[in-house]
Amino acid sequence: MQAYFVDGSTMHLKAAVNAFRMVEEQSFVTGGWGPDELFRKPGYNQLAASLTNTHNSFEVPCGSYAHTKLTRALLRATRDGRYGDSMERVIHNAALGSLPLQPDGHAFYYADYNVMAKRIYSMHRWPCCSGTQPQLAADYGINGYLHEPGAVWVNLYQPSALRWQEGADMLVLEQSTEYPRDGRVTLRLSSAPRPVSLRLMLRVPAWANSNAVITVNGDRVPARIESGFAHLERVWHEGDEVMLTLPMALRLEALPSNGGPMHLETVALLRGPQVLFAIRDPWETGALSLRSDALLRAEQTGASEWMVRTPTGPRVFVPWPEIGDRMYTTYLKAI
Ligand SMILES: [Zn+2]
Numbered sequence: 001m002q003a004y005f006v007d008g009s010t011m012h013l014k015a016a017v018n019a020f021r022m023v024e025e026q027s028f029v030t031g032g033w034g035p036d037e038l039f040r041k042p043g044y045n046q047l048a049a050s051l052t053n054t055h056n057s058f059e060v061p062c063g064s065y066a067h068t069k070l071t072r073a074l075l076r077a078t079r080d081g082r083y084g085d086s087m088e089r090v091i092h093n094a095a096l097g098s099l100p101l102q103p104d105g106h107a108f109y110y111a112d113y114n115v116m117a118k119r120i121y122s123m124h125r126w127p128c129c130s131g132t133q134p135q136l137a138a139d140y141g142i143n144g145y146l147h148e149p150g151a152v153w154v155n156l157y158q159p160s161a162l163r164w165q166e167g168a169d170m171l172v173l174e175q176s177t178e179y180p181r182d183g184r185v186t187l188r189l190s191s192a193p194r195p196v197s198l199r200l201m202l203r204v205p206a207w208a209n210s211n212a213v214i215t216v217n218g219d220r221v222p223a224r225i226e227s228g229f230a231h232l233e234r235v236w237h238e239g240d241e242v243m244l245t246l247p248m249a250l251r252l253e254a255l256p257s258n259g260g261p262m263h264l265e266t267v268a269l270l271r272g273p274q275v276l277f278a279i280r281d282p283w284e285t286g287a288l289s290l291r292s293d294a295l296l297r298a299e300q301t302g303a304s305e306w307m308v309r310t311p312t313g314p315r316v317f318v319p320w321p322e323i324g325d326r327m328y329t330t331y332l333k334a335i
Pocket of ligand 1: 059061062063127128129130132
């Protein structure tokens with residue numbers, strides 16, 4: 001990507017686009033990839049096999065750091081929102097919720113997508129991931145927005161403020177949100193010395209389809225969505241407020257086939273960008289089987305907790321940062 005940015009080498013851009021496609025075709029629902037730190041030969045059913053034959057499913061800090069760097073560069077080069085979608089997925093389901101680095105150098109390393117999984121520290125002290133975890137945290141801010149003269153692209157929904165020079169004026173755009181706990185995002189042009197003509201682009205994730213709602217100063221506006229971004233073009237005044245509401249409905253996603261047999265029955269439960277992980281009892285074994293319609297009717301029972309009714313009692317589901325030291329599974333068998 002540096003060869004493209006510095007020399008304009010489209011050959012290198014195409015190589016990066018192809019590399020990302022290869023990774024995406026064998027990515028888990030979390031956005032993570034590379035069980036046992038290997039890419040898998042397409043057509044050999046190895047992703048499905050990894051759900052039972054390894055606990056080393058995704059090297060979180062190093063993998064997420066590389067993933068956010070590549071998707072940020074591809075987003076900058078192409079302005080295609082699907083790279084932002086992918087970045088967001090890795091951030092919410094892998095990077096955020098990593099166990100904190102310990103003073104003696106023990107670091108979080110692998111996410112575990114086995115049918116019986118647990119979050120643990122690497123046995124090694126100061127591994128590669130002890131270095132990339134702080135780098136990942138340091139980059140969090142620069143993943144949020146892209147800017148060019150006359151245009152701002154909002155990539156991530158996170159409480160933040162963007163300050164930039166537009167001509168002679170210093171502008172400030174403030175973002176407030178509880179996303180992804182809540183699908184509402186408010187953007188307020190809190191400082192603009194005079195009216196400013198500006199294109200504001202908001203990433204609308206692919207899972208939101210055409211159900212995102214955008215209002216400007218309380219009035220609903222039709223938004224043209226192009227390559228995953230809603231385009232709002234107008235003369236803005238200080239105090240103008242944009243609200244984006246993303247539909248946070250539950251849905252199921254099947255394990256990718258990666259060129260092999262489809263595994264439509266091997267699914268994960270999602271809400272917005274977040275995977276909901278099923279909590280398991282330590283004495284359970286094997287894959288967890290649940291009815292699809294019961295999964296899609298999960299009831300929210302806490303700020304970050306959902307409950308699915310099953311014939312044997314309630315089953316708790318939580319996002320990645322809320323798992324703690326409980327046993328969990330990422331994928332289940334839908335029946
Ligand atoms: Zn590492």
